Amino acid sequence: MLALIILLPVLGAALPLWLQRRGRNACAWGTALVVTLSMILLLGLAPAVFAGRLVQWGLPWIPALGLNASLRLDGLGLLFGLLITGIGLLVVLYARYYLAAHDNLARLYALLLLFMGAMLGIILADNVLLLLLFWELTSLCSFLLVGYWHERGDARRGARLALILTAGGGLALLAGLLWLGQVAGSFELSTVLLRGDVVRSDPAYLGILLLILLGVCTKSAQFPFHFWLPQAMAAPTPVSAYLHSATMVKAGVFLLARLFPVLAGTEAWFSLVGGVGLFTLLFAAYMALFQHDLKGLLAYSTISHLGLITLLLGIGTPLAAVAGVFHIINHATFKASLFMAAGIIEHESGCRDMRQLNGLFKYMPQTALLAMVAAAAMAGVPLLNGFLSKEMFFAETVHLARLGEISLLFPMLATVAGVFSVAYSARFIHDVFFNGEPINLPRLPHEPPRYLRVPVEILVALCLLVGMLPSYTVGPLLAVAASSVVGTALPPYSLAIWHGFNLPLLMSTLALFGGVLVYSQRAILFRLHERYPPPVGQLLFAAGLNRLLDGARWLTGWLENGALQRYLALLVLAALLAGLVGLWPTGLPATVHPGPALNLLDLVFGLLLALMALLTVRWHERRLLALLAAGGAGLVVVLAFVRFSAPDLALTQLTVEVVTTVLLLLALRFLPLEMRQNALHRPWRDMLLALAAGLGVAALAWGVLNTAPQPALADYFLTHSLPGGGGTNVVNVILVDFRGFDTLGETTVLVVAALGIAALLAGGLPQPVAPAVVSLPRALLLQIGVRPLLALTLLMAVYLFLRGHNLPGGGFVAGLVAALALVTQYLADDFRAVTVRLTLHYPRYMAAGLLLIAITGALSMVLGYPFLTSTFVHVQLPLLGDFELASAMAFDLGVFLVVIATVLAILLGLGDPGREAV
Amino acid sequence: MNLLLAALIGLLTACGVFLLLRARTFSVALGLMLLSYAVNLLLLASGRLVLQQPPVLEAGRAHFADPIPQALVLTAIVIGFGMTAFLIVLALRARAVLGSDHVDGVEPGPSGSASPGETPARG
Incomplete structure (x- = not known):
């Protein structure tokens, strides 16, 4: 059942491709059907989860490596699963009307379904290696979806940047999860989650935490890896709404929540996770205000909210974790609706620049109203869902007594972040829908097609419902999800809107008024920002990447200059070094197995072989003589096989020798009898290499011959040859x-x-x-x-x-x-x-x-x-x-x-x- | 005996590697031949040196040479033959198409050394 939830969208990805000949509506219906089925399966398991049971399913895959296809569904998984399928369904509807007629809708749907399968895989995986597999799959799907309009340069660049960062972080995560599995003694989450004490007291803890955080921060666009997300806005808006606000970027914080019982609760966790979260929250909220691109503003706002969730998880108390999970839900609803609203505006006006988009209220009042409600939720206005989780966040910062004297700093910084969050929300509303008349828009906007707005309406309704009746709507789901994060019984908390006059309420009020004030004085800030722009991480990254590419190009040019002799020399050198590294620590083993005694005939033939080999080299410019000498050497090798009890080898070598010599003689017909080697091709270097190689191989042979034989394998074949194979x-x-x-x-x-x-x-x-x-x-x-x-x-x-x-x-x-x-x-x-x-x-x-x-x-x-x-x-x-x-x-x-x-x-x-x- | 064989294997390797690094295809083929002699002897040596005890079962004899290295070398000889044959025909084809039996497919310029970075003509 659990596997089917993942398999349905993955296999169903073929459905829209198959249906595309029957038109766009068939395509959309087919896709929606797949998503709905997956969601129904998930809902079917919901009662068990609410009853407090853990739904599990497993199939051994490569058990010796700890790799099993094992899945689990707990409260956290259920919450994310509903978000993924629910918002996915809305996105399918939205995309049907968003994409232009000449865009390939089936391809988008197929990729979205693949992504959905991978994302469901992340949240349902019980085996951490399986989780990583799905994690990387989402990165790949994101790459393909950001680059959906691949004929556009910015889409290609954005896709590449997103892939490099998220897949690179995935590598770090792989290392971290492998290490975690080693320390915890299992790769199954069910076991790992119980070994928190072991992991936290292990000396490797800090390394594990850092590696996993690298994966989390790249995926969830946390500072300093945040800059791929604004670039990824080149994707079609349904993709931005789905992947880059509601689901994929949440995979990072999901993993933090997932591993919360194992990794959280230490000083390192608090300072690293909390620090990254706090800085990202503040920095991105500040940056969001100055974006002129509508989606750019939303992207930075997403980064900031992800920072908020990271910070809440980083604080590490059970209540903070509840607030974090709550904010995941709220952010997914209001941000997805805002992205969709931004998409509508772009769809109808052909423009995303807020310097041109003004006064749209009178052209599209309904859309404007929806966007205003969603933006208010983002700003944390009371009666909307954003207010509730933000209030909980403020309360957590106030109660953060562990920092001693600087603990006052936390609520202050939180309020500052709130101020900026209100300011950019205000800008989104005021700059776009009011503030004069539109400037040079490609098209005069009007209300969008009915069904393009339906998903926004549903999401905004959810914002309102949750905001006003939290305990009736989201309460049970939040409780079951949060308890699987915390791992123990939940502390008492209240989802009410009104908690009386207290400090968090004061902070909210301050943020609201402060935000409006900041927005009204934005001209000053914009001038300041232009004069002292913060260093842009993306430029630094691009410069570093270019330097790396230049280095790689130089190295390739230096290594691959087209001269075969050089390649071979490098290969020999590399083999020499590898052999040396292997031999260095121990040296040659002591002689314990002296070979048979040497007689005169051995010596004579040995010298003959040496002579033949040397003559081959001496005559190598005179092909015929060289060939005869090499053949002579081969004949002595035949004798060596005879001497050392290998009659089969002697027979074979003898016949092969004759055939090879005939072959080379025939070939000589087509080559001049004598030739000049290229004298300038460094014979000294080659001679030195050859000598070193010869010495190395001689040492190897000497070492092997002098150690005692290992007869176990030989004895097996000797005893089984006649009874088993019927031959002597x-x-x-x-x-x-x-x-x-x-x-x-x-x-x-x-x-x-x-x-x-x-x-x-x-x-x-x-x-x-x-x-x-x-x-x-x-x-x-x-x-x-x-x-x-x-x-x-x-x-x-x-x-x-x-x-x-x-x-x-x-x-x-x-x-x-x-x-x-x-x-x-x-x-x-x-x-x-x-x-x-x-x-x-x-x-x-x-x-x-x-x-x-x-x-x-x-x-x-x-x-x-x-x-x-x-x-x-x-x-x-x-x-x-x-x-x-x-x-x-x-x-x-x-x-x-x-x-x-x-x-x-x-x-x-x-x-x-x-x-x-x- | 151990020392003699080890030294001979080393010498064959040295001669083989030196010829392998030459600029003419025929020399490379000869170098490969010498090198495969060395490798085959080395493989055989991994079963240690045993005199007059071929791994053919017969009554009244209790000691036999290790058959596994011999089986491996037998395979190596066969594959080596196939490779040498292919290599030499490839070299002839290269000469037919490019008019040169230099390993890079082109005769080095009058300066005597192919300048780095310059790609030789492809056949």
Whole structure:
């Protein structure tokens, strides 16, 4: 049920897109239906919440990481859920009539629904990591919604700024929540909320608090991260009303309220949260007065009110928390209606600048009346909801005795904030609806369409109802929400309008008269403000961002100069540093496992390998010699495999060595025999790097060889090879059975390489510099010799293939040997003659091989075993004796086919003289 | 023996890295070959050095070399072959299209060094 509340809007986001062909009304109805359903589901759970129960739902997701899809619904969640769905419904109606005919209404609705789902996710999440996921989703939706008119530069800039700040804060929040989860021992809120004492006494508390506050302050536009919100006003007004006043910016304070039982009540909480809130409250209230943009004023006012809520939560007493929750409700109603009213004014007049908007009362009296009531609520005029929560706020500041001598400062600052709040509310009303005549408006305004005003009317009615009859309307909801914030029983409080003559009432009165006074003397203030403008955070931020981008550009230019050698050198250097950092603290381990004794032959071949490697380097400008030396080194490596008990590796390396050498020889036809390296490319630097790399790897090898082996894994495969895989060649059994899936992947890589090569070759090769194979003088002896060799080599391949499961051999080696048998024919004989006799379509064989592997694997799935499980039977064959037929053999046959086809495709592609015409 | 093998692996790495940093594609391919020898030997060495005990089960023998590094190296050899083949054909194609076998696709200018920030022609 809980999950459905979130899923409905998320999945329902497709509905308006689907309905848009049926017109705008169908679109709006569909969207409204989704929202309403979600709200009904929520209301269905309301009785349980009012009865004091916690509604929970959970689904384990990645329990090992503490990540569960667990949801909860308590009083706070219910309050926010009703705000989100309720105001969402009004916004859907409003947006239908607000957007112009050429704007894509369905896209806006889809995004709004997505956002609604994410926002509901935040408030319903029980797992803090899940909460964070939804948190980031709202940031993304906000980005897309602010940038809704993406053809406008200010919309794009505003969207980007909002995303950078809120998503950046989200990162800090992620760190904070992870840390919190570590300290509390759980990522489930249900558990975390009970561990407040543990968390508050932990040394990490301050770090957790700071990181979470970073997330909260960016999301809720608190100083010094407030400046994205005025920029986000480039969004369509329904979005501003919904995201940037009623819901998304409340996510920050929601999180503060959510974690209130865990984090609140310390000095750090009081000074940090309270300090940020107080400063934001004052600063933004002051700034709001000087905005000429209608929505800009409302944006700063929103910041200021969010500061007020933050301050109330920061004060940390239960009563303050009640006041904070109450103000969340009140602010959502009056600010959403004000935004909608501002939207109507802009919609009808085409202008948002208060220097041009004057005297609109006589053009749109009804709208004016609605806006006046809402603005009065914002100013805190009695009989309206804003008055009640502001009164409670004033009362809290008065009772704040804990600060000692400076506690008088609090009520004074609160009154100052009240004064400015009244002043900007007065400006909103007087400047727009009275104060002379409109100046140069694009259109002469008139009353909006009926339904554009309905949402405003509903919200304003709510302001009045709550303002006059608080305990009958909002009382129960407030009580249940506040009690889930406080965590304990609520202290007694009264929602009455009249508390007698007391200090809070005096403060309210002072604020009202002071505000009107300030507004009437605004000319002086405006001059002052223009002469001494406060530093604009947004400009500082933009400058910092530009510097960062310049730095990144410079770094990219420096690193990526287009020279491949430099990249490689940097990579080697980075690998060296990484290795050094790993090795540094411990050094090499002590020798506990001396290897086998050295004999003379080892030494001789060792020196031969060293010589070959050095000769490769020495001759690297003479390609043919270098290739021969490298091949020589490869042959000694084959011997090393033989010596160190790895017969399979020796076989494979030997055949691969031959194939690679043939391949490179063929390639040499297309390259000049000698070349000049670019002498200026710092051979000394490269030599130094190479030496360091060599030393490092040698040290690594030395360190590994000298420590004792860890036989556990090896023993597992050795003991299970025969009973489990039916083969005595453990390496082969690992490849085709235990790790068969890896081999499947590896074979696929080979096929992909071969197909890539074929595609490259189809594009043509450079003009060969050496004569083609076909025109070489025919080697008669070789030509006669290879004929019988073909049969012998193919037989050898079959033999290697069959014994592979039990003795060194296997599909891969067999494939290489068979391919070599065929290639030798081409090399020795007339190329075209062989081509005529041997017509193979290589891709078909590759496909057949891969298919065989896949079918072998799938068969075991059909029989109810995991993919690629093998089985085997023993059969008696004439001549060969007891013979084991394992299903892994079919697998190996697939490998065999792929290898033959791949090798032939590559070699013949390069060697085919028919391609020289290209 | 440990010391000899470790030194040889180091030497192969050094030679491989040096060739990898050269300016001609063929040298790079050779460097990659040497480097893969070094890596394969290193992987094998992670099973420690064992003489005359191949991991093929037979009666009367109780000790076997570690089969896991061998299985890994076998895979590495196969993939290494595929990569070398692809690399060399790519190099040939690059020469056909760009007329140069320099790793940057263009011959460095007469001054001898490609000036930083200058993007080479793309194929």
